[in-house]
Amino acid sequence: MSAVDLGMPALPTSPRGTGHLRGDESFPDAARRSLTDSQLRRNLGKATSTIRAKRAAVVAELPDWEELREAGRQLKVHTMAHLPDHLVQLEEAVTARGGVVHWARDAEEANRIVVDLVRATGADEVVKVKSMATQEIALNEALEAAGIAAFETDLAELIVQLGHDKPSHILVPAIHRNRAEIREIFLREMGDVDPELSDEPAALAAAARQHLRRKFLSAKVAVSGANFAVAETGTLAVVESEGNGRMCLTLPETLITVMGIEKLVPRAQDLEVFLQLLPRSSTGERMNPYTSMWTGVTPGDGPQAFHLVLLDNGRTAVLSDAQGRDALNCIRCSACLNVCPVYERAGGHAYGSVYPGPIGAILSPQLTGIEDNASLPYASSLCGACYDVCPVKIDIPSILVHLRAEHTETYAAEHRLPSVEASAMKAAAWVMSNPTRWTLALRSGRLGRVLGRRRGVIGDVPLPVAAQWTATRDLTRPPQQTFRDWWAAEHTATPSEDEG
Amino acid sequence: MRIALFITCLADALFPDVGRTTVTVLERLGHTVEFPRDQTCCGQMHVNTGYQEQALPLVQRFADTFAPYDAVVAPSGSCVGSVRHQHALVAERFGTRELQQQVAAVAARTYELSELLVDVLGVTDVGAYFPHRVTYHPTCHSLRMLRVGDKPLQLLQSVQAIDLVELPAADQCCGFGGTFAIKNVDTSSAMLADKMRHVTSTGAEICTAGDSSCLMHIGGGLSRLRTGAKTVHLAQILAATRDRPMVLAPGGQDAGVHAGPEAVA
Numbered sequence: 079m080s081a082v083d084l085g086m087p088a089l090p091t092s093p094r095g096t097g098h099l100r101g102d103e104s105f106p107d108a109a110r111r112s113l114t115d116s117q118l119r120r121n122l123g124k125a126t127s128t129i130r131a132k133r134a135a136v137v138a139e140l141p142d143w144e145e146l147r148e149a150g151r152q153l154k155v156h157t158m159a160h161l162p163d164h165l166v167q168l169e170e171a172v173t174a175r176g177g178v179v180h181w182a183r184d185a186e187e188a189n190r191i192v193v194d195l196v197r198a199t200g201a202d203e204v205v206k207v208k209s210m211a212t213q214e215i216a217l218n219e220a221l222e223a224a225g226i227a228a229f230e231t232d233l234a235e236l237i238v239q240l241g242h243d244k245p246s247h248i249l250v251p252a253i254h255r256n257r258a259e260i261r262e263i264f265l266r267e268m269g270d271v272d273p274e275l276s277d278e279p280a281a282l283a284a285a286a287r288q289h290l291r292r293k294f295l296s297a298k299v300a301v302s303g304a305n306f307a308v309a310e311t312g313t314l315a316v317v318e319s320e321g322n323g324r325m326c327l328t329l330p331e332t333l334i335t336v337m338g339i340e341k342l343v344p345r346a347q348d349l350e351v352f353l354q355l356l357p358r359s360s361t362g363e364r365m366n367p368y369t370s371m372w373t374g375v376t377p378g379d380g381p382q383a384f385h386l387v388l389l390d391n392g393r394t395a396v397l398s399d400a401q402g403r404d405a406l407n408c409i410r411c412s413a414c415l416n417v418c419p420v421y422e423r424a425g426g427h428a429y430g431s432v433y434p435g436p437i438g439a440i441l442s443p444q445l446t447g448i449e450d451n452a453s454l455p456y457a458s459s460l461c462g463a464c465y466d467v468c469p470v471k472i473d474i475p476s477i478l479v480h481l482r483a484e485h486t487e488t489y490a491a492e493h494r495l496p497s498v499e500a501s502a503m504k505a506a507a508w509v510m511s512n513p514t515r516w517t518l519a520l521r522s523g524r525l526g527r528v529l530g531r532r533r534g535v536i537g538d539v540p541l542p543v544a545a546q547w548t549a550t551r552d553l554t555r556p557p558q559q560t561f562r563d564w565w566a567a568e569h570t571a572t573p574s575e576d577e578g
Numbered sequence: 579m580r581i582a583l584f585i586t587c588l589a590d591a592l593f594p595d596v597g598r599t600t601v602t603v604l605e606r607l608g609h610t611v612e613f614p615r616d617q618t619c620c621g622q623m624h625v626n627t628g629y630q631e632q633a634l635p636l637v638q639r640f641a642d643t644f645a646p647y648d649a650v651v652a653p654s655g656s657c658v659g660s661v662r663h664q665h666a667l668v669a670e671r672f673g674t675r676e677l678q679q680q681v682a683a684v685a686a687r688t689y690e691l692s693e694l695l696v697d698v699l700g701v702t703d704v705g706a707y708f709p710h711r712v713t714y715h716p717t718c719h720s721l722r723m724l725r726v727g728d729k730p731l732q733l734l735q736s737v738q739a740i741d742l743v744e745l746p747a748a749d750q751c752c753g754f755g756g757t758f759a760i761k762n763v764d765t766s767s768a769m770l771a772d773k774m775r776h777v778t779s780t781g782a783e784i785c786t787a788g789d790s791s792c793l794m795h796i797g798g799g800l801s802r803l804r805t806g807a808k809t810v811h812l813a814q815i816l817a818a819t820r821d822r823p824m825v826l827a828p829g830g831q832d833a834g835v836h837a838g839p840e841a842v843a
Contacts, residue, residue, distance in 0.1 A: 110764045119768075362654040419751045423768040457762060459755025459769070460626060462722035479664075482628030499744035503629040510587065510618040511635035521593050534828075535801050550767040551798030554592045561585045565613045 089395035090184065091447040097185040097215045097391070098244070099446050100346050101430015105207075109424035118254050125253050126416045132362025133413060133467070140358070153406035157342055158397060164309040164342045165388065171312025175374020176187055177384040182336075184391045189220035191387050192301065192334055196226050196514045199332050199383075201298040205238060205290075207316060207323040209303025210410055210431075211336045211389055213245060213408035213432040214445075217301065228301070228327030229293050231322040233286050240267040246426030246434060248412040249360055251439040253547040256283060290322060297444035300326035301380070304337040305356070305409070307386075308346045314386070315349065317356060317366045322401040327370045333381035338389050340397075340406040352409060355469035359411035392445035401480040406438045407470045414464035420457055429454060436464035448484050521563070523556040530555040582612050582647040582689070584640075586657045587619035587788070593790045599817035600691060603704055607695075613624045615710060616643045622660035625658075627757045630802045634672045637665045641680040649698060650688040653813045655720030655788050658690040663723065686767035690720060691813055692729040692788060703736035707820040711741040712810075713782040715773070715796065717789040718751050730788055730812055737815060746784070766794075770799045777807055783826065784810045 093097050101108060110120060127325065136141050157164060169179040196204055204221065206212065206228050218228040218239070230239040237252040238245050241263045245251030261277040264285055271285050302323065306315040314335055316323050324528035326334060343349060355505060357366040375384050379423070397403050415421045415435030426434035432568035439458055443451035455478045464474040489497060495503070509515045530536035536553035547553060559567070581604060585597040601611045608670065611637050620640055621633030648832045652658050662685045671676040690786055714734060720726045727740050734742050753759065753769025777785045785800070790811055797809030808826070818824040 106762050106764065109762065113764050113768050215607060417752070419769050420762075420765050424765050442778070455628075456758065457765075459718070459753060459758045460750045461718035461751035461755070463718075463749070463751070466722055476663075478626075479626060479667075481730055482626070483630045484628075486628035497625070500629065503624055503627060507621075507624060507629070507632040507635060510621075513616050513618060516587075516618045523591050533801075534765065535798070537802075543760055546763045547798075548761055550802065551759075551795060552771065552801040553798060554794055556592060557594050559594060561597040562591045562613070562615060564594055566615075569613075 087222065088447070089393050090392070090428075091450075092214075092392040092444075092445045093184050093186060094450070096220075098187070098432045099442050100450050101428075103430070105424070105428055105430070106453060107458040108428040109457075112425045112428045113423060115425070117256065117259075119423065121254055121256050122422055122425055125250065126422045127414045129250075133281050133416065136298055136358045136364055139364070140354075146351060146355055147469055147471050150409075150469055151407065153343060153348050154470050155404075157344060157457060158340065158403060158406055160344075160421065161339065161342065161397065162241060163203055164344055166307040168307055168342060169388075171310065172374055172384075172386050174480060175312050176299050177312065177374040180385060180388045182387050182391070183572070185215035185389075187389070187497065188336060188387050188389050188558060189217055192217060193224045193226065195334055195385055196221065196299050197224065199299050201332075203227040203229065203293075203297060204299040204301050204334075205229050205231050205297040205326045207300065207302035207326045207329065208235050208251075209301070211303045211338050212247060212301060215389065215391065216334070217336065225429075229297070231290050231293070231326055233283060233320055233322070236286055236290070237263060240264065244427060245432060245475050247415060248410050248435070248437075250432065256276060258316060261480060263353075268330070272518070276370060283441075290325075290490060294322075294325045296362050297326075297330050298474050299332045299334065300330040302327060302333065302335045304335050304341055306351065306352060307310050307337060307342050309344050311346055311373055313346065315369065315371045317353070318368045318370075319361060319363075319366055320537050321368050324368050325372050325528070327372065328380045330381055331382040332385070333372075334385045334387065336387045336389055338391070356409055356411055359409075359413040359467065359469040392447075395447075396441075396444040399444065402440065402444050402477050402484075404472045405437070405444055405477060407472055408437050409470060410443065411469055413467040413469065413525055417463040417467050418458075419463070420459065422455075431456065436478075437472070438473045440472075440474055441479055443485075448481060448488055449565055452485050452489075455479075455485060468480045472578060517560075517562060521562045523560070524558065526556045527558070527574070529553075537570050579609065579648045580612065580646070581609055581649045581651055581694075582614055582644055582652050582656070584617060584644065584652040585621075586652055586654045589653060589790050590795070592794070593811065596653045596790050596811040596813050599811070599813040600651065602817040603612050603695075603813060604651070606705060606819075607699065608703060609699075610658070610720065610745060612647070614643045614647075620657045620660045620665075621668065621697070622657060622664060625660065625664045630668050631672050632661070633664075633668050636774050637668045637673065637681065638677060640752060641677060641684050644688070644753060645680060647688065649694060650684065651691055651694045652688065653691050653788065653811060655690045655699050655717050655724050655726060656791060658693075659719040659723035661685050663720075690724055690726060690788060691740055692720075692726050692733055693724065695816075696729040696732060702732045702794040704733065704816050706737040706816045706818055707739055708815045708818045709739035709741075709778070710784050710826070711743060711782045711822075712784045712786055712808055712815065713743050713746070713777060713780045715745055715752065715777070715785055715787040715792065716748055717787050719793045720788050721749060733812070733816060738820070740815070743780045743782055745780060747772070750776075752792050754792045756791070759795060766795075767799075774803065774805065776798050778805050784805060784808055784815075786810050786815055787813050788812045795817045799807075
């Protein structure tokens with residue numbers, strides 16, 4: 079039940095003006111353009127089908143996959159139900175091990191905390207581990223405004239950053255780029271790159287490695303996100319493929335981790351479930367190459383100062399919605415993106431938020447408040463492929479339907495006049511709630527038979543709604559007789575309906 | 579067993595033959611089918627577009643109308659999915675406790691056609707004859723909401739003379755999605771283009787499925803591009819026999835896809 083229904087004051091959502099949760103245009107408008115990008119369509123089609131097949135193969139290897147999913151779901155549901163307790167427990171554990179915990183209400187506060195922490199070290203540059211939370215709050219922009227340069231070290235994030243671009247996938251932020259484009263970006267932006275650089279993936283990776291190595295060795299401060307935090311021990315975990323994260327998490331003197339408050343698991347033992355679910359769902363690997371875990375500060379080993387910034391930014395508002403809160407259970411694997419027919423075609427940028435695809439369509443509108451992302455819950459055909467692959471069984475289609483209702487109900491509460499759509503729906507319900515009215519309405523459909531006489535189908539109809547349909551599809555010509563009229567004609571000879 | 583047909587609003591208005599052929603198949607198997615005339619629509623369009631409260635009278639009407647029957651059959655996975663999953667939601671938010679109980683009871687007896695035939699009546703060979711090349715599209719709600727699995731394929735495989743060919747990437751959505759096809763016409767059309775590409779790659783004359791809505795979408799695209807391929811509902815194939823074969827006459831979706839001489843095209 080949403081706060082609107084209960085008449086409760088709404089909990090704060092992510093503030094406007096900071097962060098990357100809102101697009102400049104609606105999903106249909108953005109998608110209309112991105113769908114014409116042949117390169118994007120080709121890249122996405124190839125990348126998502128490859129990763130879909132890899133995921134399906136490694137998931138099929140596990141006889142207990144469904145039990146694992148259910149375990150993951152239950153762990154998340156339990157954690158969310160006791161989130162305040164677990165968060166306090168985490169703070170105590172991290173503090174006891176020499177870390178410092180900061181609580182950030184929203185993106186602005188989180189950015190301010192991180193900027194102040196970096197300034198206090200005297201550093202003017204940081205290296206970054208790939209992190210959705212810092213993308214969400216636009217930390218790089220905040221650091222830049224404070225005169226601090228942030229260097230993304232994840233290869234795909236580096237490509238996005240050097241290309242002055244936006245990420246379009248949770249796991250593979252540069253999924254919309256191909257190797258020729260990446261080579262061109264490196265040649266243009268890296269400065270220290272060999273002008274003879276080829277577009278072989280190995281050569282591109284080597285160029286990035288060379289470029290990044292100097293940063294790893296010189297940076298005094300690293301900023302990361304976290305995949306998991308263990309409440310009972312205060313342990314943070316980052317899983318990755320490249321090892322760049324490991325470099326950032328071990329070499330610098332100061333480590334600042336920005337983590338959404340929903341990333342908790344209660345016990346270390348719970349990781350055994352998620353460390354099986356995540357890599358198979360995400361990269362289609364049995365195990366990810368690097369799993370880094372750290373607990374506070376270890377004297378003489380790794381960063382000697384550790385700060386954990388716990389980020390709300392609308393999450394408590396999501397948690398307060400019983401129908402929508404499962405969106406917080408997401409472990410950011412991106413399996414739902416890879417199977418989504420809408421994402422595959424429209425691409426990640428069309429969603430306007432750093433969280434694209436099906437999970438973004440339920441998470442972004444809840445973090446920002448529904449009216450700031452009103453088109454996203456409709457950016458789905460409700461085909462259900464996302465629900466099937468979700469490693470923690472988030473019922474994304476049901477939450478999409480719930481958010482659609484929240485949108486229309488919020489709109490109705492805030493406007494004196496109903497929308498055209500609401501009026502049409504009301505009229506349809508009025509007709510359909512009465513069999514006599516419905517029968518008459520159906521008969522009037524026969525008028526449509528004048529259209530489509532030549533081919534037996536109806537082509538272009540220059541009327542609202544019909545025009546949207548007939549833009550690419552012929553319209554069925556109404557039959558001479560509706561089913562119920564045929565039935566009535568068949569069964570008038572005998573009074574009983576039971577005779578066939 | 580008292581079987582009631584829930585025709586669905588779409589088939590009532592645009593695809594009456596889907597209802598007629600559903601009745602034909604069940605009667606051929608020796609069952610009596612009733613058509614309660616108070617039925618209208620399951621309310622899925624309202625719920626999926628965000629107008630849950632307006633679906634309440636439709637949910638109430640469905641529960642009242644179909645309460646007396648042992649089984650309710652609908653030639654639509656999507657509408658049955660709505661009855662099973664969404665009616666409870668609407669009743670819980672806006673209805674009485676009594677409606678909630680009514681809805682649960684009726685939903686448990688509401689079946690998609692292939693479910694009724696295979697699970698309830700225990701039949702896979704319904705005595706059909708259909709000498710055409712056919713490919714089957716498992717619609718999303720049949721596949722992932724109802725989990726009908728291969729029941730429609732079992733029925734099709736038992737059809738005499740059929741040349742059933744596998745549809746590549748069959749589990750991918752055709753892009754219909756109700757008002758999605760209107761609100762997101764560009765993305766919907768991009769999805770449709772790929773579905774049509776896969777359908778035409780099979781060389782099938784007919785693409786079949788258990789949902790008139792998805793078939794209307796796929797068929798509308800196939801017709802627009804003059805591919806020559808048509809969409810036909812599963813019930814229409816199952817109703818066709820050697821004595822009363824389906825005639826594939828030229829024309830649109832309402833022409834030439836009628837089984838038997840009672841056709842009105």
